[in-house]
Amino acid sequence: MRIGEVAAQAQVNVQTVRLYERLELLAKPARRASGYREYTDEAVLSIRFIRQAKNLGFTLNEIKSLLDMRKQGSHSIADMRAVATARMNAIDEKIRQLQKMRNAIDKGLRNCKCPEQFPACVFVELFEKFEKL
Amino acid sequence: MRIGEVAAQAQVNVQTVRLYERLELLAKPARRASGYREYTDEAVLSIRFIRQAKNLGFTLNEIKSLLDMRKQGSHSIADMRAVATARMNAIDEKIRQLQKMRNAIDKGLRNCKCPEQFPACVFVELFEKFEKL
DNA sequence: CTTGACTCTATACTCCGGTACAGGGTTCAT
DNA sequence: ATGAACCCTGTACCGGAGTATAGAGTCAAG
Numbered sequence: 001m002r003i004g005e006v007a008a009q010a011q012v013n014v015q016t017v018r019l020y021e022r023l024e025l026l027a028k029p030a031r032r033a034s035g036y037r038e039y040t041d042e043a044v045l046s047i048r049f050i051r052q053a054k055n056l057g058f059t060l061n062e063i064k065s066l067l068d069m070r071k072q073g074s075h076s077i078a079d080m081r082a083v084a085t086a087r088m089n090a091i092d093e094k095i096r097q098l099q100k101m102r103n104a105i106d107k108g109l110r111n112c113k114c115p116e117q118f119p120a121c122v123f124v125e126l127f128e129k130f131e132k133l
Numbered sequence: 134m135r136i137g138e139v140a141a142q143a144q145v146n147v148q149t150v151r152l153y154e155r156l157e158l159l160a161k162p163a164r165r166a167s168g169y170r171e172y173t174d175e176a177v178l179s180i181r182f183i184r185q186a187k188n189l190g191f192t193l194n195e196i197k198s199l200l201d202m203r204k205q206g207s208h209s210i211a212d213m214r215a216v217a218t219a220r221m222n223a224i225d226e227k228i229r230q231l232q233k234m235r236n237a238i239d240k241g242l243r244n245c246k247c248p249e250q251f252p253a254c255v256f257v258e259l260f261e262k263f264e265k266l
Numbered sequence: 267c268t269t270g271a272c273t274c275t276a277t278a279c280t281c282c283g284g285t286a287c288a289g290g291g292t293t294c295a296t
Numbered sequence: 297a298t299g300a301a302c303c304c305t306g307t308a309c310c311g312g313a314g315t316a317t318a319g320a321g322t323c324a325a326g
Binding site for chain 1: 188189190214217218220221224225227228231232234235237238239241242
């Protein structure tokens with residue numbers, strides 16, 4: 001299979017496939033005499049793996065770690081769980097932070113009495129009263 | 134006040150002050166004969182405004198919009214509320230998305246039976262079963 | 267009057283994850 | 297054997313929000 005076919009099956013851009021190869025997320029494929037990359041079906045699975053991990057919020061670096069661990073064999077399963085747990089905790093932290101933000105904006109909007117001075121409106125309340133979330 | 138003093142008082146980098154000026158978030162200050170920027174206290178307040186809006190999740194572009202609206206006068210208060218509301222909704226959406234991610238990872242970790250095949254461990258479950266969050 | 271801290275502009279670089287282009291070579295069906 | 301569609305490498309660019317560096321000029325204290 002050539003790169004265009006792989007990209008189509010995995011639903012990504014051709015450049016993205018080459019990027020993942022360069023970042024060592026994707027094994028270097030065989031090459032034809034012409035220099036063309038020649039892939040097997042496994043490449044499509046690998047790319048889907050990467051995309052799905054991305055959808056779960058893993059960064060490409062984390063995904064590389066996971067793939068490297070997998071190469072090490074089954075004894076690194078605990079390490080992989082650790083990466084997943086760390087990512088989950090980071091997501092939780094991000095959620096907490098965003099909830100603080102949304103609540104501060106919400107409160108500012110509801111309490112606004114729009115005094116006509118700098119900075120103005122919602123933002124006087126918001127930025128003076130809730131300076132430290 | 135020179136730029137270093139302003140930056141120190143607002144707790145940002147000197148470069149950041151110049152960046153904000155270039156992005157038109159911050160009014161161009163007076164200049165000495167030497168070319169040095171000469172600021173008043175208001176600049177410190179402006180920068181704090183920007184930082185606090187940033188802490189609430191506004192992008193610099195949104196902040197620029199807010200500042201521009203403020204220059205228009207009080208009739209644009211409704212517009213400012215609209216920007217704040219839009220930002221709040223975007224934050225809510227982001228929170229929902231992150232909650233899906235964290236739940237999928239959590240489920241994967243808890244259900245994991247670690248079959249020794251590609252991709253491995255948590256991720257077999259995770260990426261095959263929860264392909265579409 | 268010199269020295270060290272500060273400032274000026276312009277440019278480049280960082281991270282993150284791609285995406286686009288230029289200027290070539292290849293494949294394949296007609 | 298020719299033209300469209302594909303592929304190659306290398307490089308540059310996007311957005312977002314800065315940070316760093318180079319090379320020059322300025323300010324103020326000793």
